[in-house]
Amino acid sequence: xxxxxxxxxxxxxxxxxxxxxxxxxxxxxxxxxxxxxxxxxxxxxxxxxxxxxxxxxxxxxxxxxxxxxxxxxxxxxxxxxxxxxxxxxxxxxxxxxxxxxxxxxxxxxxxxxxxxxxxxxxxxxxxxxxxxxxxxxxxxxxxxxxxxxxxxxxxxxxxxxxxxxxxxxxxxxxxxxxxxxxxxxxxxxxxxxxxxxxxxxxxxxxxxxxxxxxxxxxxxxxxxxxxxxxxxxxxxxxxxxxxxxxxxxxxxxxxxxxxxxxxxxxxxxxxxxxxxxxxxxxxxxxxxxxxxxxxxxxxxxxxxxxxxxxxxxxxxxxxxxxxxxxxxxxxxxxxxxxxxxxxxxxxxxxxxxxxxxxxxxxxxxxxxxxxxxxxxxxxxxxxxxxxxxxxxxxxxxxxxxxxxxxxxxxxxxxxxxxxxxxxxxxxxxxxxxxxxxxxxxxxxxxxxxxxxxxxxxxxxxxxxxxxxxxxxxxxxxxx
Ligand code: B12
Ligand code: SF4
Numbered sequence: 001x002x003x004x005x006x007x008x009x010x011x012x013x014x015x016x017x018x019x020x021x022x023x024x025x026x027x028x029x030x031x032x033x034x035x036x037x038x039x040x041x042x043x044x045x046x047x048x049x050x051x052x053x054x055x056x057x058x059x060x061x062x063x064x065x066x067x068x069x070x071x072x073x074x075x076x077x078x079x080x081x082x083x084x085x086x087x088x089x090x091x092x093x094x095x096x097x098x099x100x101x102x103x104x105x106x107x108x109x110x111x112x113x114x115x116x117x118x119x120x121x122x123x124x125x126x127x128x129x130x131x132x133x134x135x136x137x138x139x140x141x142x143x144x145x146x147x148x149x150x151x152x153x154x155x156x157x158x159x160x161x162x163x164x165x166x167x168x169x170x171x172x173x174x175x176x177x178x179x180x181x182x183x184x185x186x187x188x189x190x191x192x193x194x195x196x197x198x199x200x201x202x203x204x205x206x207x208x209x210x211x212x213x214x215x216x217x218x219x220x221x222x223x224x225x226x227x228x229x230x231x232x233x234x235x236x237x238x239x240x241x242x243x244x245x246x247x248x249x250x251x252x253x254x255x256x257x258x259x260x261x262x263x264x265x266x267x268x269x270x271x272x273x274x275x276x277x278x279x280x281x282x283x284x285x286x287x288x289x290x291x292x293x294x295x296x297x298x299x300x301x302x303x304x305x306x307x308x309x310x311x312x313x314x315x316x317x318x319x320x321x322x323x324x325x326x327x328x329x330x331x332x333x334x335x336x337x338x339x340x341x342x343x344x345x346x347x348x349x350x351x352x353x354x355x356x357x358x359x360x361x362x363x364x365x366x367x368x369x370x371x372x373x374x375x376x377x378x379x380x381x382x383x384x385x386x387x388x389x390x391x392x393x394x395x396x397x398x399x400x401x402x403x404x405x406x407x408x409x410x411x412x413x414x415x416x417x418x419x420x421x422x423x424x425x426x427x428x429x430x431x432x433x434x435x436x437x438x439x440x441x442x443x444x445x446x447x448x449x450x451x452x453x454x455x456x457x458x459x460x461x462x463x464x465x466x467x468x469x470x471x472x473x474x475x476x477x478x479x
Contacts, residue, residue: 001032002130004062005055006170008037009075013182013477015173015193017242018095018118019066020166025119026064027167031126034058035170038078043478052081060089062126067095067105069208069373072386076108083109090129094118096208097386100373102142103149104387113142116155117198160198160218165226168234177234179476180432181469184238184270184294185334185363186423188430192236196223196256200244202274204298205310206338208372209244217252224259231265238268239291247273247295250283257283257290265291270334272296275322276314284329294362295326296334302355303348306341316355323359332362337415340369340400340408342377349411356418364419366412368400413463424465440472447475 006023008016019035027033036051063082067075079091093105094114102113112135114121121140128135135143140155176182176193183191199215200207230236247253260267269291278284278295287295299319300312307314326333337352356364371382400408427433440447451471452464461467 001030002062002126003032003034003058003060004064004126005058005060006033006035007063007065007078008035008171009065009067009071009078011037011039011477013176013179013473014240014242015166015168015171015176016066017166017193017195019064020168020171021164022064022066022094022118022122023167023170024164025123026126028164029123029126031062033167033170034060035167037171038074039478040474043474047478056086062090062092062129064092064094064122065110067093067097069097069100069386072097072104073389076104076387079105079108079110092122092125094122097373101383102151106142106144106149111143114140115142115151116140117158119158121155157199157214157216160216160222163218163222165229168230174234177236179473180436181427181473181476183240184268185365186332186421186426187238187268187293188427188433188436189237189268190235191238191240192227192230192234193240193242194223194226194230195242196246197243197248202245202311202313204300204312205376206341206369206372207244208374215245215248220252220255220259223256224263224265227260227265227267228263231267236267238270241269241271243272245274245277246271247277247287250277250280253283254286257286257292260290267291268293270294270296272298274298274314276318278322279325281325281329284325284331288330292331294332294334296336296365297322297326299323299335299355299359299361300338301344301348302352303344304351306344306348309343310338310341319355320359323361327360327362332421334363334365335359335361337364337366338369339366339411339415340404342369344369352411352415353418356415359418360420361418362420363423364416366415368408368412409461416466424469436472440475444475447471 004026006019008019023033023035036055038048038051041048065075065078082089082091091110092112092114093110098105098113099115102115105113112125121138124138125141128138135141136152139153142149142151177190180188180191183189197215197217199213200209201213201215203213227239271292273295275297300310301307302316304316323333323335371378448468448471451468455461455464455467461470
């Protein structure tokens, strides 16, 4: 049996679901699969050395890496290390970043870059490599021939009708469910993760998903079966839907909630929607009954001209109505804002402040704008930055000059403080959170000190508490 190692170049606070879908399809096709998740080396170099030992011992025929753009540099280093220390292994790079810039990965030394969704492509590719068939007829790949890149015709988005479950058993999924701080914001419970739909039909200009905007649905029965399986196997109490747009169609949400209720499934559920898709009181009340405790919304900005420029296709009025409708149904609102867009003025930020003061969102989360490949504002300089950086969860997420960063950090702090509830303090409702804090304070105080020292030096976070919280998340991930 041919062997393949699938690599997550850098583990995060949620599981690499895409890579685990690939793992399941490859396993089903008869390959022996191992998944290795490297950790951020600044946390524990020795752990990565051990993982490399496992890699060499398994001695795979094929290697596949699943890469988001933020991990480009570390993924490149991994490809180069495999090339320089082994021979005869076929290296395949897939995921968001190789889909946008396949040539980069071929330059790093990969044999093939997979563009788009990989379930069908990887199986056809491995079979062709195994039986030494031509690659030209496999859709959705790029490879080098006589030094020039050959790109095959695009792969269609896959149908989710008979979706297999991701191969959670190949990673420490128990660990992911137990991070708790990476689950439902403001809650400290054992949480599972899942995709119910794929794609999003909208085209917001800052969002990296706009290229694969074909919205598709998994059958409700298939989703419910996976939920039951995760409850039985991992004892989850909460569930995060990772979908870009969970609540898109009213009738589908109703069908899902009715299935959850009829199966007597009791979970706290978090999902994402848009302010212009919610509104029917009956649906939201049903969602509340089915366990939805938090709905996240892309509010983005309080400035109509910013909403227009990012092509959000929502109005200030819709934002107010959407948030109010969810609040009224007794579900927490989690409003995402994006600040730091290149054309954003102080006046725009003031308008956001005014909107927040009227909004009464339970939680407000502010992200700094990050240019991503495939989006209109992304330029050569950003691309060079992604080639060089080694992003860490506790470090600068924006690469802006310090003054600019401090200015944005000020607004971030201000906006987040306009939440109706502080998500950090919400955590203190959970008795298990006290145990965790005590463990950190008594046995690992350096975790908090590290967070604080980053904050004192770089002022990256909106508060000392947030800096320490991020440090604690890292501790939960990397130990
Ligand atoms: C879960 C998630 C995370 C998790 C895990 C990330 C991971 N490794 O998968 C965590 C919490 C760690 C995370 C963190 C971040 N994330 Co995130 N995250 C997501 C989210 C919500 C779901 C990912 C997912 O499971 N998708 C579903 C699967 C089915 O799709 P997929 O991952 O693309 O996989 C398919 C293909 O890409 C391909 N494929 C994937 N791997 C492989 C491997 C091989 C060998 C092959 C052949 C094919 C292949 O086949 C898969 C199946 O079809 C996406 C949004 C989204 N809709 O994808 C954002 C997203 C991936 N994240 C994004 C970003 C920006 C981040 C952060 C930088 C945010 C931040 N400011 O901190 C950090 C990075 C931290 C870090 N250092 O890793 C961007 C990435 C953009 C880009 N160009 O890469 C996305 C797309 C969100 C967005 N719309 O902007 N994220
Ligand atoms: S920001 Fe949300 S609505 Fe806009 S394209 Fe991305 S996922 Fe879709």
